[in-house]
Amino acid sequence: MMNHFGIFRTVTIFRTVTILLLGLATTAARLHADGPLAIQGAKIIPIVGEPIAVGTILIREGKIEAIGKDIVIPGEAKVIDATGKVVMPGFVDAHNSGAMTSANERNELVPFLSVVDSIDPVAPYFEECRRNGITSSAVVPGNSTLIGGQAAIVKTAGQYVNDMLLKREAGLKISLRPASGNRMSQLAKLRKELDKAKKAIEKEARGEKPDAATEVKKEGEEAAKPADKPEGGPEEPKEEGSAERQTAGGNDAASQAAGLEALKKAIKGEQPVYIYCETGMDVTAAFQLIADYSLKPILVLGQGCYKAADLLAKRNETVILDPSLVFWETNPRSREDKKIILPQLYQAAKVPFIFQTEGFGARTSLGSSFFWFQAATAVKYGMSEKEALEAITLMPAKRIGIANLVGSIEVGKDADLVILSGEPLNISTWVEQTIIDGKVVYERSKDEKIKRLLAPVAE
Amino acid sequence: MQKTVFHFIAATILAGLAALDPCISVGQEKEPSSDRILIRAKHIYSNNGAYGEKGEVYICDGKIKLVGPSIDAPGPLTVLEVDSLMPGIVDAYSSLGLSGGTSEVSREVTPEFDTYSAIDWSSRDFAEAVDEGVTTAQVVPATESVFSGLACIVKTAGNSGERTVAASGNAVLAVCSDPTSRNRARSRPEGIYMRQPTNRMGVVWIIRSSLSRVRSGGTVDGADPMSTELLKEILNGKRQSLAISRTDFDIRSALDLGDEFGFKPIIYGGDEVYRIIEEFKKRDGKVVYTALARSAASNRGSEGTALRWNVPGKLIEAKVPFCLAGESLLDQARFAHRFGLTHEQALAAITSRPADILGLSNRVGSIEAEKDADLVALSGDPMQPTSNIHWTMISGKIYGNDKSKQ
Numbered sequence: 001m002m003n004h005f006g007i008f009r010t011v012t013i014f015r016t017v018t019i020l021l022l023g024l025a026t027t028a029a030r031l032h033a034d035g036p037l038a039i040q041g042a043k044i045i046p047i048v049g050e051p052i053a054v055g056t057i058l059i060r061e062g063k064i065e066a067i068g069k070d071i072v073i074p075g076e077a078k079v080i081d082a083t084g085k086v087v088m089p090g091f092v093d094a095h096n097s098g099a100m101t102s103a104n105e106r107n108e109l110v111p112f113l114s115v116v117d118s119i120d121p122v123a124p125y126f127e128e129c130r131r132n133g134i135t136s137s138a139v140v141p142g143n144s145t146l147i148g149g150q151a152a153i154v155k156t157a158g159q160y161v162n163d164m165l166l167k168r169e170a171g172l173k174i175s176l177r178p179a180s181g182n183r184m185s186q187l188a189k190l191r192k193e194l195d196k197a198k199k200a201i202e203k204e205a206r207g208e209k210p211d212a213a214t215e216v217k218k219e220g221e222e223a224a225k226p227a228d229k230p231e232g233g234p235e236e237p238k239e240e241g242s243a244e245r246q247t248a249g250g251n252d253a254a255s256q257a258a259g260l261e262a263l264k265k266a267i268k269g270e271q272p273v274y275i276y277c278e279t280g281m282d283v284t285a286a287f288q289l290i291a292d293y294s295l296k297p298i299l300v301l302g303q304g305c306y307k308a309a310d311l312l313a314k315r316n317e318t319v320i321l322d323p324s325l326v327f328w329e330t331n332p333r334s335r336e337d338k339k340i341i342l343p344q345l346y347q348a349a350k351v352p353f354i355f356q357t358e359g360f361g362a363r364t365s366l367g368s369s370f371f372w373f374q375a376a377t378a379v380k381y382g383m384s385e386k387e388a389l390e391a392i393t394l395m396p397a398k399r400i401g402i403a404n405l406v407g408s409i410e411v412g413k414d415a416d417l418v419i420l421s422g423e424p425l426n427i428s429t430w431v432e433q434t435i436i437d438g439k440v441v442y443e444r445s446k447d448e449k450i451k452r453l454l455a456p457v458a459e
Numbered sequence: 460m461q462k463t464v465f466h467f468i469a470a471t472i473l474a475g476l477a478a479l480d481p482c483i484s485v486g487q488e489k490e491p492s493s494d495r496i497l498i499r500a501k502h503i504y505s506n507n508g509a510y511g512e513k514g515e516v517y518i519c520d521g522k523i524k525l526v527g528p529s530i531d532a533p534g535p536l537t538v539l540e541v542d543s544l545m546p547g548i549v550d551a552y553s554s555l556g557l558s559g560g561t562s563e564v565s566r567e568v569t570p571e572f573d574t575y576s577a578i579d580w581s582s583r584d585f586a587e588a589v590d591e592g593v594t595t596a597q598v599v600p601a602t603e604s605v606f607s608g609l610a611c612i613v614k615t616a617g618n619s620g621e622r623t624v625a626a627s628g629n630a631v632l633a634v635c636s637d638p639t640s641r642n643r644a645r646s647r648p649e650g651i652y653m654r655q656p657t658n659r660m661g662v663v664w665i666i667r668s669s670l671s672r673v674r675s676g677g678t679v680d681g682a683d684p685m686s687t688e689l690l691k692e693i694l695n696g697k698r699q700s701l702a703i704s705r706t707d708f709d710i711r712s713a714l715d716l717g718d719e720f721g722f723k724p725i726i727y728g729g730d731e732v733y734r735i736i737e738e739f740k741k742r743d744g745k746v747v748y749t750a751l752a753r754s755a756a757s758n759r760g761s762e763g764t765a766l767r768w769n770v771p772g773k774l775i776e777a778k779v780p781f782c783l784a785g786e787s788l789l790d791q792a793r794f795a796h797r798f799g800l801t802h803e804q805a806l807a808a809i810t811s812r813p814a815d816i817l818g819l820s821n822r823v824g825s826i827e828a829e830k831d832a833d834l835v836a837l838s839g840d841p842m843q844p845t846s847n848i849h850w851t852m853i854s855g856k857i858y859g860n861d862k863s864k865q
Contacts, residue, residue: 376844
């Protein structure tokens with residue numbers, strides 16, 4: 001009981017403090033009330049370009065204004081002395097469901113749903129993101145729903161979801177792992193939906209009247225999408241409301257129409273499609289779908305997909321690896337045990353890849369919860385450190401289409417930075433500060449949770 | 460200075476023992492011998508000698524014969540150059556190779572059930588353990604019955620027969636809520652699952668009642684006569700017991716039962732030992748700490764112990780004997796280092812400390828002369844997540860030496 005009380009109390013306090021702090025921060029960001037910010041004395045790993053042994057980064061109005069050895073710091077600038085520390089671009093998470101209260105919808109065809117409705121800005125996920133240097137995250141529905149809804153890309157700090165949003169329709173999630181164990185019906189159902197959308201597009205192209213399903217589109221759209229709130233205005237996450245819609249099932253005309261729209265956008269290439277493949281054979285199926293419906297895919301690969309590494313190499317697109325980068329398999333026929341090292345296999349096959357994390361420091365996954373650990377694992381098995389760091393910053397930013405804003409320290413990009421206590425892949429290195437849009441959103445020296453975890457004193 | 464001393468010692472030993480020990484005398488063979496190995500390491504990490512310094516290890520007949528900055532080893536031998544060398548990892552709490560079910564669920568008092576009789580020596584578990592640098596492991600039965608059975612200690616590779624370190628070893632007591640979780644009495648009243656206890660009070664009661672009966676010359680109800688013999692051994696201190704306890708009150712219960720019946724169980728699990736650390740120290744507690752392990756969350760069931768990362772730091776501060784245990788031990792040590800232990804403390808927590816707790820410090824856990832040649836060679840600093848294990852040596856034999864990894 002004492003535990004629970006302790007945790008509850010801490011969470012509550014933290015939430016309150018976070019809300020207050022972030023409230024101030026976001027307001028300030030919008031008004032550009034703060035003057036310039038300079039980070040000086042640190043080693044800078046900009047990802048694009050060579051590291052600078054000791055350099056300065058100048059930030060103005062949330063953007064990087066200058067970076068280099070001999071930057072003149074304006075007198076009015078607030079200065080962070082980062083002597084002896086290392087500054088990197090904030091990490092980019094290209095695929096995570098941690099921000100959602102429930103990652104998967106029970107109904108298997110819900111293209112009309114958007115994760116935006118289930119993002120809770122004070123979710124522990126975002127707190128962990130800031131603590132671990134993740135500044136942008138693609139929130140994507142889980143891997144268990146056939147068409148699971150639409151992803152969104154957010155910054156990991158903000159008071160309201162609208163403050164955090166970078167991209168609303170950031171990708172339609174499709175899972176090729178059959179919920180019922182039957183791959184034939186899984187694919188057939190998926191094709192049926194895609195065919196409907198394809199036919200609708202063809203009809204439109206011929207100038208024909210849309211059929212009954214699209215007739216109710218306008219009404220449907222209004223019903224399915226929440227009316228846009230005035231910018232910066234309060235938009236509390238409506239858990240009850242979204243739960244209701246999640247179980248609505250999508251059989252009504254409104255959701256049918258909204259779903260069709262989402263699928264049409266995917267086929268027209270206006271929205272990418274996250275395709276989760278569980279095994280090698282799913283990769284083949286995914287490629288067929290991509291060709292048949294001219295989809296813009298972002299492939300999310302389960303453990304077994306390495307068997308299709310040669311096929312994946314031909315596409316030469318960055319794939320998202322399973323969080324378990326190293327695991328064992330036993331050949332069912334020869335009974336031979338084999339250690340599978342995903343980063344090594346994909347590197348050998350020349351398939352570019354990025355990482356996912358799991359569990360966020362829950363004791364179940366101390367290693368794979370952290371992007372730095374995933375990158376270190378790739379380095380352990382032969383990747384260069386330079387490539388590994390790119391795979392947690394610029395590559396995921398490119399993969400999800402936000403590299404114009406984040407992923408590297410370059411003039412004009414968002415000032416999303418992490419100040420590390422040492423070299424990024426060293427076991428003893430901690431995130432000292434996380435900066436999003438030029439605002440300090442995390443400071444280790446003020447992190448009560450870390451203090452509690454590291455100094456075990458009975459409460 | 461140190462180098463000279465080592466030279467001197469090495470030379471003296473070589474001269475003195477040459478006539479007696481075939482490992483020291485110059486061999487007759489001309490080919491490099493696989494029985495005699497000289498390892499030259501840029502860094503030797505062991506809790507004796509110059510930690511992390513350059514050094515050499517001479518191995519013969521599966522034992523470490525000499526350790527020093529430079530060794531003039533005799534005769535034809537195999538020379539291995541490595542970056543970093545550390546002792547083989549000792550896992551005090553594993554279920555490696557335990558086949559055909561890990562827990563007895565039909566009865567509560569089965570202290571005579573022996574893990575050693577159910578080890579699948581060719582299990583993949585062992586291949587994975589060797590790959591992760593684990594060379595010695597205690598195999599502990601799962602905890603769904605109160606007197607869960609006997610643990611055993613094995614090497615993770617080698618010729619069968621040579622792998623046994625301690626068969627039929629420590630007696631395992633589940634002083635926690637685990638035994639209540641598998642009770643299906645409500646669904647199958649007539650089945651074999653109809654059993655006590657259904658709550659944790661019952662767990663403690665079964666231990667107390669069983670031990671009381673045996674102490675007063677009686678037998679345990681419905682249990683095999685062998686059970687009685689085993690419980691007697693626990694009572695008269697002939698057999699070490701270990702108590703699986705994770706919450707603070709479970710740990711207290713285990714120590715209380717020990718005091719009541721005059722034995723000293725070693726605590727396995729120990730998540731919340733930090734809450735009662737002063738008391739634990741006063742009562743001479745020892746703990747095998749598993750809360751940093753990957754499976755800890757699934758082990759602890761509904762107990763809901765609070766998460767603490769630096770309990771090892773607290774234990775060291777209080778000078779409580781402890782070690783880390785459970786899977787991914789090298790990564791556990793790396794994180795323990797991250798969370799507050801020094802490099803040396805973190806490494807010791809998976810090598811010499813578990814060897815001490817298992818009573819094996821004369822054989823394993825450090826790189827010293829006359830110990831088993833159980834070693835791990837890495838591409839770099841063992842505490843860094845970027846360092847890879849090149850090979851694992853068990854009793855002088857190398858496993859997983861993958862040239863492509865180097």
